Amino acid sequence: MSGSRVSPLTRDSGATVPPGELSQFWPDRGFAGQIPQDLLKPFFRLGRTKNFTRGTAVPLAGDVVYLLLRGCVMEQGGAGNGLLRGSGELLGDTDLYAPNSELYFARTITSETTCVVITVPRLVHFMQQEPKISFALIWALSRRVQSLGARRAVDCLNSIGRTAWLLLEISEALGTAENPAARLSGMSQEMMAASIGQSPAAVQNDLRELRYRGAIETGYRTVHIRDRKQLERLVPPGGATASRVGAAAV
Known part of the structure; x- marks a missing residue:
């Protein structure tokens, strides 16, 4: 069972859940x-x-x-x-x-x-x-x-490093550390910028550069990660995602 795989759930009242569901x-x-x-x-x-x-x-x-x-x-x-x-x-x-x-x-x-x-x-x-x-x-x-x-x-990273880190973080948050999501949707450039202390224009430039390098593809509020390793190379160990920090500590 994957942490990102869930069946539709619309209950909003705490109704009883059938055994096994x-x-x-x-x-x-x-x-x-x-x-x-x-x-x-x-x-x-x-x-x-x-x-x-x-x-x-x-x-x-x-x-x-x-x-x-x-x-x-x-x-x-x-x-x-x-x-x-x-x-x-x-x-x-x-x-x-x-x-x-x-x-x-x-x-x-x-x-x-x-x-x-x-x-x-x-x-x-x-x-x-x-x-x-x-x-x-x-x-x-x-x-x-x-x-x-x-x-x-992450505050010590350059602009494109912060953006790469954020994409990796969203990927793991929507999927799992073992099976990260490749398609990231729902986050505007303004929200991305606010979460890493950058301007929306800087994030837009970073995404354009990452797209030029072939690391990602972009659409309306959507980023598709094509080359995860490229993103990881932009984030040194000190700015690793929490799951990779944890793995390194084991």
Whole structure:
């Protein structure tokens, strides 16, 4: 099962999921991938599913957390400003470690983003009953720290290096580290620029140069990666994506 392969999910009320269906859309990556199979259904029942359209600003660091089942978002504000989060990741979890954290947002960049919305008290109570969930949360926190470290290293890259890094990040967020997505859609040049501290004009020039080199093809809010290795050569180890940082540390 791939973390990017999910069946259509339109429930918005927390309706009961038939046995066996849950595993069809449950991501096998991130925080979700660390939850034992026998706890998937109890965990899913903690909240309700909710769909967000592209461009929605989802408030984080409050009394709810969001488990991202499908789609990709970009954090805006807070320590993770510009950080991309993909399926399987837990959003708004900083309030679990530091209550009353500063309010920040996650901006959805895919046409449809699906989350399980869970109140913090319910999640904390479930963690007290099932310690394995606490281990999954600790694992997710360590990965977040790695992602933030990688994000800071990107500030040292030149313009085209930052753009290449961002394309690699989106690719892994929409797919998996082992099977990254080749077709990236839903992110405007303005959003790309904001996430890496560049101007839209600079991002446009970078994409034009990468297209000239044969590394990518572009369309309306769409980038198709043709030569991933070319992009990776533009990002030195210090600016590697979080998954590659983690792999290097193993």
